Amino acid sequence: MKKLLFLILLFTISLNVKSQTNLYENPEFDKIAKSHKIIAVIPFKTQVKLRPKQMKDITDEKLFRIEKSEGESIQTAMYSWFLKRKKRGKLQTLEVQDPKVTTALLKRNDISYANITEFTPQELATILKVDAVISGEYETNKPMSEGASVALGLLVGFWGSTNSAIINMSVHNAEDGVLLWNYNKKVRGSIGSSPEDLINILMRKASRRLSYTKND
Known part of the structure; x- marks a missing residue:
C-alpha cells in the first residue's frame, strides 16, 4: 500500500518554480493589442543538453x-493554453491560429524547424497572416514531451521528464516587428510533468501581464 501511494505521489508531482x-x-502593449485579431505560436527552438557520455549513444540527426x-x-x-482561456472567456476577441495551419503555411514557404530562426518575427507574421507571433527558446536536460522522452530513453537509457528547464518566450508585433512581451523563467520538473504542466506554471502569473488575457 505504501509503495502504491508513493508511486501515485511520484507521478502527480507538478513543476516547481525555481x-x-x-x-x-x-x-x-495594451494599446497595440487592441488592434490584434489573430496571433500564431511557432515551434519553440529547443536544446536538449545531454552529458558527454549520453552524447556517445545518439547521433546528431536523432538529437535534432x-x-x-x-x-x-x-x-x-x-495553443491549448490559449484555447482554454478563450473557453473561459479570458481571451477577449482574439483568435489563435491552429498549429496545423501554421505548419502548413510555413512549409509552403520553405520554412522548417531547421531554418525558422533565419526569418524575423515580422517576416513570419506576414507569411502566417497574423497580427503577432509568439516564439521562444527552450533548454532542458531531459525532454518533457512523451514521444521525445521515450525516444531518448530508448537511445541513451534514461526515462522520465525534465529535471530542469529554462524557457524564454516572446511576443512580437507583426506590423513593425517590435518586441511586445518577453518572459524568461527557470523551472524544475518531475516524473509525470508534461509540456502542458510547464506552460501552466509559466503562465500562471505571467498571464496577468499579458495584454491579450483578462485577469481572473
Missing part, C-alpha cells in the same frame, strides 16, 4: 528530431 523570473512588457518534437510539443501546449 530561481529568478524575468518579465518585460512593452509600455504600448528529439529537439524538434519537444519544440512542437511546447507550441501545441501554448
Whole structure:
C-alpha cells in the first residue's frame, strides 16, 4: 500500500518554480493589442543538453528530431493554453491560429524547424497572416514531451521528464516587428510533468501581464 501511494505521489508531482523570473512588457502593449485579431505560436527552438557520455549513444540527426518534437510539443501546449482561456472567456476577441495551419503555411514557404530562426518575427507574421507571433527558446536536460522522452530513453537509457528547464518566450508585433512581451523563467520538473504542466506554471502569473488575457 505504501509503495502504491508513493508511486501515485511520484507521478502527480507538478513543476516547481525555481530561481529568478524575468518579465518585460512593452509600455504600448495594451494599446497595440487592441488592434490584434489573430496571433500564431511557432515551434519553440529547443536544446536538449545531454552529458558527454549520453552524447556517445545518439547521433546528431536523432538529437535534432528529439529537439524538434519537444519544440512542437511546447507550441501545441501554448495553443491549448490559449484555447482554454478563450473557453473561459479570458481571451477577449482574439483568435489563435491552429498549429496545423501554421505548419502548413510555413512549409509552403520553405520554412522548417531547421531554418525558422533565419526569418524575423515580422517576416513570419506576414507569411502566417497574423497580427503577432509568439516564439521562444527552450533548454532542458531531459525532454518533457512523451514521444521525445521515450525516444531518448530508448537511445541513451534514461526515462522520465525534465529535471530542469529554462524557457524564454516572446511576443512580437507583426506590423513593425517590435518586441511586445518577453518572459524568461527557470523551472524544475518531475516524473509525470508534461509540456502542458510547464506552460501552466509559466503562465500562471505571467498571464496577468499579458495584454491579450483578462485577469481572473
